[in-house]
Amino acid sequence: MRVLNFNGGPAALPVPVLEQVAAEMLDWQGTGMSIMENSHRAKEVVAMAEETQAALLELLGIEKGWKVLFCQGGASLQFAMIPMNFAPDGTVCDYIDTGLWSTKAYQEAQICGARPHLAASSKADDFTYIPREYSFSPKPSYVYLTSNNTVRGTRWPSFPDSAPAPLIADMSSEFLSRPVDLKNFVLVHAGAQKNVGPAGLTIVLIRPEWAETGKKGLPHMLDYRTYIEHDSMFNTPPVAAIYTAGLTLKWLRDDIGGLAKIQQLNQEKADCLYKAIDGSGGFYKGTARVDSRSPMNVTFRLKQTDLEKTFLDEAKKEGMVGLNGHRSVGGMRASIYNAVELSAVETLVGFMKHFQSKRG
């Protein structure tokens, strides 16, 4: 029996996608082989990869001037590749620190020999909000931010429009959850395992002319140009993960109706859950500042923190999993990504009310 999956990532995928992957496991699209057994050079696979790239650009409304790359290694490898390519040899680059993952990105830039500058940070307030004032460097190479903070449950409502350099963002945990204006961006990366597909695929959107400004002479797999020039097939890409992602993109485009529609559905789910938290008379308490709340990761605590384990255990018994907060902060987190349905959130809210009524 399927559970209600509130995992932070890897996370819930649309059931029709899983059903199609299963149905084709021994014979993918009439090739007589699993997608895992097909050559990445086969014309069917190349066509599938190209369709996946096109679907992504179409969803985002950026058909021109961008390239979709299929990378590996997760955000953590991007944390290194970005400064290696775009802030080598002591180049200054700006970071906005909104939690665990942007802190790691900043630290990795230091390791890579860049000179990262903290343009803003909400660390002093436990990363409960997205800063809106920045002390940028005069001429940074880029400005880096994490658009949704999975751990802290915050999201950028909108992005800086007067930064002194192009923006680069880790959008992993909100990727494709809303329309975004990418006009000030040159690179966006997103681990697939939140809103798109299985772990092991990192989607990178990049402007090719920006890639050209990168440091020359890097190892091939660490140079964005390699992926651009070979259309992400310099070596064998994670074919099955790309295929699964492609199915999810088509589901999002054709079944859901695109990013404006999914944003509306996501907001409905988030409103439902935040309303339950805010209306609990303090029994539940959201951890993020209201103006910075994420519609993807809803983080909250119980006033009686000693009841939190019981809450999680009872929720699990009721078929709701993944509600524990990130191991670095504890508490609760309901990740309500694209594939989590409103009915799942309503069930959770019902459980929360019941749990409170027994103890409130």
Added chain:
Amino acid sequence: MRVLNFNGGPAALPVPVLEQVAAEMLDWQGTGMSIMENSHRAKEVVAMAEETQAALLELLGIEKGWKVLFCQGGASLQFAMIPMNFAPDGTVCDYIDTGLWSTKAYQEAQICGARPHLAASSKADDFTYIPREYSFSPKPSYVYLTSNNTVRGTRWPSFPDSAPAPLIADMSSEFLSRPVDLKNFVLVHAGAQKNVGPAGLTIVLIRPEWAETGKKGLPHMLDYRTYIEHDSMFNTPPVAAIYTAGLTLKWLRDDIGGLAKIQQLNQEKADCLYKAIDGSGGFYKGTARVDSRSPMNVTFRLKQTDLEKTFLDEAKKEGMVGLNGHRSVGGMRASIYNAVELSAVETLVGFMKHFQSKRG
């Protein structure tokens, strides 16, 4: 309908493995979620990853002194990570060049600032054989080789036992196809997409004390110690690929009976095919020198090279796919990895005889 899959990689996987992956797609091991939707921190997933590592070490008979790492980025990223870690800042390291992939490894070492030295090469003879004489450097950091050359169809019968440094090997296309004596090795890497599982997972075997000799201060994802210290879960690993690989390892251990047994089966398949080539009176011609022939990738040409396209087309009509040689060399290649059954090879041999009889 399933085809007979002679792909060079991604390649054939065991049908029982695919069937199990499909059957569990909506509910993996009673978790109520796909393996793709399970958190990598869930106890079931952590246990699965540990079992996979244990099964691998058991199969190889190296339960002690080795660690199994789940990496990403394929052999191409290993080509960079190895010199970055073990031959930094102009350190001399030796390479034995037996074809496309070892050439790439050598070149990547140059890019990474190592001083790679070619201890031997069969390039002058079109990489048709494995060199048995070497001019090693006096004190290289390591000696690198590609144990099976997918493109040229050659394989090391045994490994150097008097090299002046520890051995490192890319064993991708023969990994787990035979028992190997790893006493002189410190690191072995293998892309999963040949004998183990889907693309997107790179298995690295490493001796932890060797890893400790690596350069300090590398980006986390490029430092083998990161994978060792975090048991390959520093960030989200390719969970579904690891699971599929684990199923293949169990199939190899329990259904097949281990490496000695699979070696016997593989040799039987290879003998069958090479015998057909050698017995064709010159109609078919193996491209690798007999003493260096690979039992995994059987490369051959037609005497009448203008018939090769017809051969491939007709084979495809008969349900045999992936018989084209690597795009860099042309001709034919039958990759007969662990999951390719003897009956498939026999069907191919029957087809070859029939094809010849019509034109010979």
